[in-house]
Amino acid sequence: MDGNADTVAMKKPLKALTIAEEIEALTDPSFMTSLARGLAVIRAFSDQRRSLTIAQISHRTGIPRAAVRRCLHTLRQLGYVDADANNFSLKPKILTLGYSYLSSTPLTVSAQPCLNGISRTLNESCSLAVFDDTEILYVARSATSRIMSVALNTGSRLPAYCTSLGRVLLAHFSEDALADYFARVELKAFTDKTVVSERGVRDILERVRHNGYALVEEELEIGLRSIAVPVRGASGNVIAALNIGAQATRVGAKRMREEFLPVLQRGAQELSVLLP
Structure with missing residues (x-):
């Protein structure tokens, strides 16, 4: 380091x-x-x-x-x-307490039909999340099956540094915001593949920013592979992230990049057009 x-x-x-x-x-x-x-x-x-x-x-x-x-x-x-x-x-x-937010926020109101369409097209679970404190917060989800040991629903929270949704969001933080994040978060391993060094995560975020997507392989849970893309508002700022999660034994990284990524990117663009 x-x-x-x-x-x-x-x-x-x-x-x-x-x-x-x-x-x-x-x-x-x-x-x-x-x-x-x-x-x-x-x-x-x-x-x-x-x-x-x-x-x-x-x-x-x-x-x-x-x-x-x-x-x-x-x-x-x-x-x-x-x-x-x-x-x-x-x-x-x-x-x-949460319904008012879900029913009045353009992002969540617009997202569900889009997520349902992506999920039907790829026959995999699709999620939309925003950043909250040091974690990602799921604000919409369309699930085809349960692929994690922990059930994910609207309102669920996961660490940002080792999830595809979180890395897409962190990749577009300012340097000051990113420094504050690392000062407050504990980087701990969930599997033997989890990247837990700040330098390692920063290097990954730089690649995510350059590539325009994040692919995470079994860092949060063994057997889970996911890919995510940013969702931008009218100003061009990243306000959320959209992802697909699948069983690693069934869906390889190459298929995620070649088949899943274009569908996600079209979905993110569809959501961006609907947002103020």
């Missing part, structure tokens, strides 16, 4: 801040800590842990148990959370 990369690496915190520590570190007098804690409690739930105890939520977020208890009590009173003894889970009403 060169000197500049070493300098960047040395700036990284030795220990990532918990959600609670990040909240407490904010000094804006207008910032509502209680609201931030409530949102953090909601985000603690996931596909893997749909039911959680107060202690488990406290451990996941770093928020004191007493504060977690108050958040859950409030959310339960408002109809967003249910409880079975000491186990808490989200109720369907929680979907209303």
Whole structure:
């Protein structure tokens, strides 16, 4: 690794801040800590842990148990959370928090027919994602089958540095934004093929920027290969990424480049025309 990369690496915190520590570190007098804690409690739930105890939520977020208890009590009173003894889970009403975004954003409104068309053409799962914090957030998806051990749906999140969607988005970051990203993210291996050095990821992003697409082979999960392209708004800025994921044993890299890439590029262009 060169000197500049070493300098960047040395700036990284030795220990990532918990959600609670990040909240407490904010000094804006207008910032509502209680609201931030409530949102953090909601985000603690996931596909893997749909039911959680107060202690488990406290451990996941770093928020004191007493504060977690108050958040859950409030959310339960408002109809967003249910409880079975000491186990808490989200109720369907929680979907209303995200529906306004999905129904009012031109990108998500326009995307689904396009994704369905791509999925039918290639008979593979197609997804659209945006960048959020240090991860990619799925805002639309058309699935033909489940190809990952973890189910992906609208609202799912994955790391950006080792996914095709994430690399397409990161490749179009400014240098300052990219430096901030690497300062905040922990590069960890999901498989023995995951690139976890900052220099290595930066080199890949440079190639993605030059080629106009990202191809990731089994870095997030063994057996998964995916390819993604950028989606640009009217200003020309990249605002989202569009991808196809398939089983690596069934779809080779050459087929993805020659057959899947042109279909994705046409889909991205179709979405760009529809966006303001």
